[in-house]
Amino acid sequence: DAGITQSPRHKVTETGTPVTLRCHQTENHRYMYWYRQDPGHGLRLIHYSYGVKDTDKGEVSDGYSVSRSKTEDFLLTLESATSSQTSVYFCAISRDETNEKLFFGSGTQLSVL
């Protein structure tokens, strides 16, 4: 299995609180992605990174920010958590953009009360 670790695995927080989720990879892959998975919507891309300090928005980026200061770490921050951000968050990595498989972490279950 690809070396991808997401932390925490579960988190419960209150509305208005900032939350940071971490994705750590040991594969030295260039591309890293944050997705959220919700019933009826499938997986939707929040943000992605194509290198250190190089990031871009995905389909559902409002209310989220990301940072990548090292190749192995990609952080997702919910600036002020809302109940609509209750979801399962997945990190994924790939070696390049078009020709390589996408590998996923085990996910973070986030509940915003």
Added chain:
Amino acid sequence: KQEVTQIPAALSVPEGENLVLNCSFTDSAIYNLQWFRQDPGKGLTSLLLIQSSQREQTSGRLNASLDKSSGRSTLYIAASQPGDSATYLCAVGGTYKYIFGTGTRLKVLA
């Protein structure tokens, strides 16, 4: 905007049956298509990757085909087993990154 649809949403079959899962997409300008398996409470595992220039890929009992012109892909599972029970998702890769379908939940009955 690319849209990816998987039909049916759920499927229940007896063990040993050959089955086909469907994935359709609206924009044929894709880089590739991947099929994933997701077990309850787990992340996604990539099963097969088909490049846009390819027509099919095989891995063991799995065969995936791609017809870009018609915007369709199928995942064929031969001789299904109870261990194949999971949700299967397809994802289409392009300039918009990967767009996922909502999956087909498969249950193989012993």
